[in-house]
Amino acid sequence: MSPDTIPVLDVRGLSLEFPVFGGAVRALNGVSLRVMPGEIVGIVGESGSGKSVTAMAALRLLPPGGYRVTAGSLHLGGDDVLAASEPVVRRWRGRRAAMIFQEPMTALNPTQRIGEQMVGVLRVHRRISRRDALTQAESLLRDMMIPDPAQVLRAYPFELSGGMRQRVMVAMAFSCDPDLLIADEPTTALDVTVQRQVLQLLRHHARERGTAILFITHDMAVVSQLCDRVYVMYAGTVVEQGPTGQVLREPRHPYTRGLLDGLPEGAPPGSALAAIPGQVPDMRHPPSGCPFFDRCAYADETCRQRPALLPLDVAAEASDAGQDRRRLACWHPLSPAQADAAGGSV
Ligand SMILES: Nc1ncnc2c1ncn2[C@@H]1O[C@H](COP(=O)(O)OP(=O)(O)OP(=O)(O)O)[C@@H](O)[C@H]1O
């Protein structure tokens, strides 16, 4: 297999739970998700749907001993993440996959100047001198359109604005030239203008370097701007997936349509998801049937059985580009005409 055909991230049937007093939170229930080299893939879904847990599991960043994988597998660049030793996984972090979080203050060391932190990251993976690392750090910051990189290198994190800190994080994430960048709501805390700039930078540099991105967000407008493909998650499962344009223009799952409904015409990034009436299920007692049952206008007795995530077009699934195809887990998919009524706004 050529390197281009090995997914940078391949999650298959992953089920994962957190033991809690008197039971377990079943955070993921059979999640499958693939990112190919250079692709920009989104995960969208309401709070608690399992987006962050999926991302953290990919880099084995969940609290050791605090969770159990009950089924499935997880590979980075073809290598088994769940079976690898801790030192090996540590080497993969930053290189195979780097992560950017919503709040850079939690990822940056408050007591160290930006320059020191960047030099530290650059020298973990490469044998270069401090001076060379500092030069590289400066050039990475310049790539992020930071006007005075030398000054930022001398600054402490608290001296920078939120937008500037996030640019520093993006620069650091790119610094080890990762195959995959996992960005978990990286722009949610920023105002709309800064958010747009950071997204453009991310997209531009990812495309230029051939870096794949797994982009986690609540925000359908961001997905439409940034992502080639999207996975829609609900209650620890993928309920719909496919090329972004198709899924957003023509959502076939009532949940996806619910997420898109009410998003104003030409909504800018940062627009909140429309609230769908009802609540996400209690994941200590996940429903055995369709997880969206209680909130779905189309639910009937059939939906007490869990629907499988199946290709919309079975013939196309047999082709090589299987992961690009639309899939849907629903007994009563919206017809294209019903779906169209929702998708026109994005
Ligand atoms: N350490 C933990 N212990 C127990 N439960 C957890 C833990 N981490 C996450 N969970 C639970 O796992 C489920 C999925 O959480 P996750 O953080 O992945 O949601 P999310 O989709 O990222 O939501 P948000 O949009 O709010 O970030 C939730 O029910 C959450 O409460």
Ligand SMILES: [Mg+2]
């Ligand atoms: Mg999250």
